[in-house]
Amino acid sequence: MNRSSDYERVFSHIDRDGNGMISPSELQRCVGLIWNEEILLEEVEIVVESSRGNNGELGFEDFVSLMESAQEDEKVEDLRKAFRMYEMDGTDCITADSLNRMLNRLGESRSVDECAGMINRFDLNGDGVLNFDEFRAMMV
Template sequence: MTNSSDYKRVFNHFDRDGNGMISPSELQHCVGLIWNKEILLEEVEVVVESSNGNNGNLGFEDFVGLMESAKEEEKFEDLRKAFRMYEMDGTDCITPKSLNRMLNRLGESRSVDECVGMINRFDLNGDGVLNFDEFKQMML
């Protein structure tokens, strides 16, 4: 979902009373149905408040911002999972050896020296490994 009409359609669905605002209880109800679990009203109120809610409610622009933030968080988590796949040594970084092992598992046969070169292209602090921030920069 990326265009405004998609967001507007979902917003209107969440806005059950049609007043042009999503209240915490409306958000709680719809998110609970989507996730198929009960969500505390207090949790939803915190989300609405942190999204610059108008008088404790979400306007359309607030809703779009909340949805975009959720998408960014999902991307971040996906990157974190991908990083963990390459970081196999428990060092919280991608080493030439761990990169070599993962590439071999993926059918990309590379030497450790080639992996050193690959890492050096994105190694911003020059320590010979990729930390998560460097990996994130490389992927974006």
């Protein structure tokens, strides 16, 4: 099954009244079932409005954009977790030393100089370390 038909199936399931639009209350019910927790209708209305909701509701294209945005947010959070694993010095950047330590933990024996060379390939601003944006660019 392709992504579009997956979205269509989910959209149809959420659109309980079958009017081709997802209302905030329909989205609220769905989110409550998925996460097993209450979410305020006002919070859902804000999400719908920020997603270009037509007349306070989500059409299919708006729904797809919302889902893809949520998936992108999840990917960025996963990258942040990975970044924090390599960034061990509390400097909010990956240094040659911190990269060396993490690679050694993973069984990859590299010298600090080799790690510096690896960093230099993706160090866009030339400061000798990787910040999160450079790390994200490297991982994409």
